[in-house]
């Protein structure tokens with residue numbers, strides 16, 4: 468566990484970057500520091516590995532004040548990933564990753580074997596191992612940066628805007644990769660970003676910081692979205708807070724219709740006279756192909772000859788209500804196709820079922836918000852107070 472105990476950082480010119488920060492970063496989870504530019508995220512992060520020392524207060528790593536440990540020893544247990552990877556430009560990829568193990572005294576061969584294993588683990592083609600950083604894309608370089616930080620198997624990982632220099636698609640895949648790795652490795656990760664979407668996707672807990680280095684709120688993402696502590700947090704979370712909250716409502720409870728799918732080999736006659744406007748057509752393996760409008764079916768033949776409209780899918784056991792809604796919005800039918808992990812259609816979630824789920828989710832949100840008001844009295848002072856206390 469990492470503990471910030473009333474930490475203040477005042478730079479020599481008088482700038483207070485972090486002001487009386489108290490919070491705990493639990494072992495084995497991802498804690499995200501998020502906030503606008505200049506709110507003290509990087510300064511806070513760097514006080515963990517002693518790139519910066521606090522002016523007042525203490526940062527404790529498993530109960531030990533980090534300023535009592537010499538920086539090289541401390542950093543052996545703390546991986547560090549920065550924006551644009553920060554790779555050594557004149558070293559090959561494999562040597563970039565093997566650097567820290569070699570510094571720790573591993574022999575060259577063992578260090579390189581470990582580097583190759585890690586490159587594979589972060590989803591990088593090991594064929595790239597003998598290239599130089601400039602020969603890799605931004606996303607590939609970030610993966611190398613993560614592999615390098617993991618090389619000495621440190622229990623703690625500090626990540627400072629590691630994915631902000633890559634395009635949104637690569638960024639999403641790097642985020643997914645990090646979550647996949649974390650499910651295996653259970654590192655204690657402190658992740659800095661200014662992007663609230665990234666924060667709620669990655670964080671087990673999210674600390675929202677305000678310029679001047681004040682902690683505005685510390686909560687799990689679902690609570691943060693449901694109960695912003697004050698006007699600053701609400702504004703920072705943005706307009707589509709309601710939609711984002713749906714990411715934390717499981718799709719598993721959505722009712723399925725099994726009678727709205729039809730094999731592509733079926734005779735169109737089997738669908739004639741149905742009151743259903745749309746049927747989901749599936750291939751022989753059960754994979755969705757598209758939606759058939761029953762009003763325009765030909766006289767005879769199979770569904771092979773029927774023009775199909777676009778569709779969207781979601782994995783019912785794993786995905787959220789937001790994913791289900793997105794799947795429905797991708798199709799003119801307004802319905803979502805639920806699939807299993809291997810992509811086979813399990814059934815259809817109709818827009819009526821989605822409507823009902825949205826109403827329930829909205830009621831739940833109002834209930835939680837209502838509880839906030841009841842708990843904390845009028846206005847938002849209570850929430851702000853709670854956040855300021857780091858609760």
Ligand SMILES: Nc1ncnc2c1ncn2[C@@H]1O[C@H](COP(=O)(O)OP(=O)(O)OP(=O)(O)O)[C@@H](O)[C@H]1O
Nearest residue numbers: 478480482484503504505506507508509510511661
């Ligand atoms: N060496 C320094 N000397 C003086 N002021 C500094 C120094 N480093 C940072 N600051 C100031 O401290 C404040 C916090 O900076 P910090 O880099 O921690 O913010 P941040 O939240 O990480 O910002 P960004 O998202 O823009 O990277 C800012 O006002 C910044 O200008």
